[in-house]
């Protein structure tokens with residue numbers, strides 16, 4: 229069985245984080261830790277949630293070719309460390325929780341990566357979740373909803389689309405997709 233590079237994307241508020249947590253609890257996956265220039269949210273630790281870099285540090289890494297993919301969205305850089313992921317991939321499946329531009333960059337450099345888009349049952353559900361988690365102000369929520377439309381418009385370029393209508397069902401569907409792809 230081959231080790232899979234699994235890209236999970238989906239708009240802010242779709243419940244990606246919860247799905248990833250559940251997958252990690254149930255299966256033997258490792259999660260990539262991305263770099264970002266956005267400031268840490270309360271409780272986010274450097275090296276766990278993200279590696280928090282300054283824009284200068286991030287741009288230096290871009291110049292060195294240190295990223296497997298990166299993108300700039302919501303006014304900040306986000307990127308996946310190439311060595312970090314390729315090293316983890318030697319010993320098992322690796323999950324990247326990243327947005328679509330990055331996901332498509334991964335697909336173009338690693339054609340055998342598995343791209344899964346997580347979609348909301350409807351856009352109203354996104355607004356409710358984003359407002360409920362209280363980590364973004366109203367303007368940021370609007371920006372994220374606009375971005376959500378863009379992300380979902382790229383779904384057809386992904387290998388699979390999984391609707392997060394029910395956590396248990398969505399996680400099982402993803403596990404089944406991964407199982408099939410590994411065989």
Ligand code: 5GP
Nearest residue numbers: 240262263298299306307308325326327330
């Ligand atoms: P947040 O600021 O809410 O943690 O993340 C915002 C968005 O950035 C999410 O859609 C998340 O999936 C995406 N993201 C996180 N890490 C990376 C990364 O390394 N590369 C790319 N392209 N997007 C990322």
